[in-house]
Amino acid sequence: MANSKYASTRETTNFARVARIILGPCTDVLCAVLTNEICPSSLSQKVKTHLSMLPKWKKPPITKEQEKVIHNGNYLDFDITLLYFSLRNISSIQPHSKQWGNEPIPSDRSVSANIERIRLIRNEYGHCTDISISDTDFNKKVLDISSIIQDLEKHLGTSTVYQDAVVKIGNCCMDIEQESKYIKELLDLNKQIKDISVLYKRDILRWEEDDKVFLETHNFPEMLNQVRNQPYVTFVGAPGSGKTATARHIALKLQKEGYEICPVKEINKIENYCNRNIPQVFVIDDVLGIFGLNEHELHMMNKYREILRDPINPETKTLMTCREAVFKNEKISECILEKPENVVNLQSRQNSLNDDDKKNLLQTYTLDRDLLSSTNLASSSRMFPFLCKLYSNKKELEFYGPTFFLSPVPCIIKEMNSLKIHNKHQYASLVLLMVNGNILSENILNNENDGTNKIQKRHNLFVEMKRNILRKCKVSSTTESFEFIDALLQMEGTYTKKNDNEFTFIHDSMFEIIAYHFGHQFPELILKYASSDYIANNIKIVQNTIQKGKIEMEGKNDKFGEQIHENEPIIDLCIHLHESKSQMLAERLFKDVQDGEFYAVFGNEALKSQSLLQSFIAVLEKHSYYNLHSLLLTELEDSKLCKWNNEPNKAATENMKSFCLKHEAHYRVMNHRFNGFPKLTKSVRGIAWIILFGHHQILQYILSQMIREIGNVDDLFVNSFNKHFQPCSNKKQDVTEKMSSFNHSTVGEILKISTFGEGYKTDIDKDKYTVAGADSEPNVDTHVDTSVDKYCEPVIIEQCRLLCLGCYSGDLNTVQILLQHVNADTLNYKCDDEKIFRIKNPFIIALYVEVSTDVERVTSGYYNFVFVSPEVLVGESKWRDALKNPEFQKRHRLIVEAHTIIHWGEGKNQEAAFCEWFGHIGDVRSLCLKVPCLALTATACPSHRRKIMTKLCFRKNACVISDIPERTLK
Missing domain, CATH: 3.40.50.300 (P-loop containing nucleotide triphosphate hydrolases)
Incomplete structure (x- = not known):
């Protein structure tokens, strides 16, 4: 052989046979499975749809070359990597028990598990540095592969052609050239x-x-x-x-x-x-x-x-x-x-970092160890390591001395002021780097692209963006690209870093500082070009003429000393827009809605500002009802499903405290339904986000347009699960009659104080509904559809879902608006269909107590059910005092999840307790012995039971009830 690496031995022949099995029968059987799942002519479009679903910032999972292979539509050209991608992401094959991408458990013989095993085998030998396999390992591997292929052929319902091929290859003779060929071919698969x-x-x-x-x-x-x-x-x-x-x-x-x-x-x-x-x-x-x-x-x-x-x-x-x-x-x-x-x-x-660490860091960057006093060391910024690097590379920063390490952002802002005046090319290059998403290169500046529509569109946007940015920075639009690259090179190690031919900021904080600095001067350009992620997190509305964190942009080289740390306001690096600019932000938010960024828009705290909200509704008024229907009432395409991506700095509803409730809300807003366990299907509409975040004014506007155009609100409740069901003709009692019996004041008060983690008390009995009245709230739409009780069950299910979302919002007006348009049976609806996920009665929600919860409202017996953690009930003095209140003791009963007292409240084997407060629940009983107590447990043996009763101060003759008497407790 030309290369001794492939010298033939019995072991290398074994390796070559395994390589041939992987490249042959293993690949072919996956090809057959894919053909069975997806017609070759339709795969290309399905892959395009899948790729379009990915977030804009996410790198595609396949290369351009692989895309071309897919679009050719010939499965015989697919390698195992491409087959696996298609089977996992495009086909309807359900993931195995350990999920895609993980090694399956040996007992799992599902189709996906065997597909996964072939991928792992291909990776195992594709990455191999030793191209030899012993006879023992070879025989075992051939048996494993045969078993995998056998299972897949059973799934296909075909003959044993691929199993036979494995047997044949395992016993066939191979000459030196064949060995070399298959070994090289397998190792070439590892080229990527x-x-x-x-x-x-x-x-x-x-x-x-x-x-x-x-x-x-x-x-x-x-x-x-x-x-x-x-x-x-x-x-x-x-x-x-x-x-x-x-x-x-x-x-x-x-x-x-x-x-x-x-x-x-x-x-x-x-x-x-x-x-x-x-x-x-x-x-x-x-x-x-x-x-x-x-x-x-x-x-x-x-x-x-x-x-x-x-x-x-x-x-x-x-x-x-x-x-x-x-x-x-x-x-x-x-x-x-x-x-x-x-x-x-x-x-x-x-x-x-302690003081010695900080001094050593200063010395590491060849700075004076004693640059900062002990007091300054203790007060220095948490960005200390980055500041040392920046200070050592930028001599101009020495002007600020120790102040730079105490309050660095104002110092860098001042440097940007100077840079904007004295080195416009450097400043403009930093702004271009920022607006282009923290990446810039000469190719990008020269607008080189591959001619595809998507790239061309991005190219046109960059040309416009660059022209507008340079105009604001007072730099000629004819400036050559290499001049900006030179400017970025000059700042390398200070503000920028270079990876191959691409520049990025040296640190994420520099991105935010540049965006803040430029955005305060030209907010309209930030609103036009920044990512929806940035808009959701860094744009705020203020209602007065003084902007928070205001910075001076004159760029004067005034003396700037210790007074920065003492007198400068804290800069939060958010752009605070005066409410007079609400229209600009509203236009941008509507564009994000068009792009499917519903969470970033309706979950944005800024939209709670009345000025911005009215501006946003004014934008909606520019569009016809049918455009709004397409945008907010029509189910989203697959490309817009995965858009719950951003988390504003403060949640749009400050009361979103309970993880479990938010988890429930997430499933409801996505409208998950089981379609054969464990597969979930979705029916996602933009209106759900509007209701979830309590934007009742937007909801009311949409409903008023709906009634004006079609005469009813049927479109609010139509989705793919119920679109074939028309309203029933047999009309029940008018909803307005039933609403006359609703206790408006009670629920009104409850919803006003409730939060997304604090529930709503209900006074529902067999004959009455405790909900809000239609005629008591000025914000409620007067165009009430008085025949809403005409809907069939599939529509009632959607009504119940939207009403649940309204309750989660904690906004009374949102709930009242929905109540005017839902079937009266919705309030007591109980869904028995297992395919419908997490549909519950929206008003059976109780209070979850937090430290800030109003004590008086709880002690007065206002709530039917109160859930409270031991660290709050026992650890907070105001709640301990509440327990001693005689009125409280008359009205309340204590129910304890008893096993937590010993399972969570006590440590084991010298380990700390999971939560020591659970071990102090007994303190509650010592403070309110007259309050009846019920201890519930499904796990306590007699010894544990006695221990629990002792901790809870139970009498010896306390009643013990066994709900499952035949169960043996040892």
């Missing part, structure tokens, strides 16, 4: 991985350069030890606190121990590049979003959690970074990233 490895190596070289100034702080050994003991770790901290630098430093240390470093942008990429034969360390930056929580990334994290928890190679590690503000979002409270043993919080007491 090798190309990625080249990019990895480039990244790692840059990491090594940056790592020269990394300082191992006082608690670094503990952080490293935590990484060694866990399969995944998330580094949490403020911007500039060293999260990324720490993760990369640890990855480089592991590399010296034989690990392969794999920087990836998304968790699902791990399954493409994982290698069971060598330990790897995957590094993912800003794993859950930058400006706020990205719910798509959170969904992906939950979907691929097994990859983190149980990697294919037990030694493999995944290191992630997350901003502290994002990590604190309550929506990740049940995410696997939350586990304390898997979190390194750089701002914690153990890990935060």
